[in-house]
Amino acid sequence: MSVSSVHTNKRRGSRTKAVLPVRIKGKDCSGKAFEELAHTLDVTPTGVRLGSVRRELSAQDEVTILFRQRRMQFRVVWTKKLKGTSEFQVGLQALTQEKEAWGLTFADQANQSVQPLSQSLVSALAQ
Numbered sequence: 001m002s003v004s005s006v007h008t009n010k011r012r013g014s015r016t017k018a019v020l021p022v023r024i025k026g027k028d029c030s031g032k033a034f035e036e037l038a039h040t041l042d043v044t045p046t047g048v049r050l051g052s053v054r055r056e057l058s059a060q061d062e063v064t065i066l067f068r069q070r071r072m073q074f075r076v077v078w079t080k081k082l083k084g085t086s087e088f089q090v091g092l093q094a095l096t097q098e099k100e101a102w103g104l105t106f107a108d109q110a111n112q113s114v115q116p117l118s119q120s121l122v123s124a125l126a127q
């Protein structure tokens with residue numbers, strides 16, 4: 001499968017590499033409802049790249065991401081099937097803006113830099 005995307009190649013801000021466990025819920029490209037575990041690869045205040053998605057999704061589909069006690073709505077921007085596997089990477093754009101949705105503090109968008117991970121998140125990830 002080739003990469004499907006909405007025609008936007010301009011990144012609005014820096015991405016922060018973060019592998020966080022999430023649950024993704026929605027409908028796959030055949031219209032079948034699903035809910036499965038996946039993980040983030042990198043995050044921004046307005047989007048996320050997921051790995052280990054086992055369902056084929058289509059650009060413009062809406063999905064729900066459950067992370068800790070949060071429920072966040074996203075739109076699929078692109079998908080990419082990984083060679084030799086049944087897994088996809090998926091680029092998602094947030095439909096709502098949540099403050100510190102990932103437990104990370106992002107720097108002001110104007111200066112395009114990223115703050116270090118909070119100590120509590122570093123401790124949680126190390127366990």
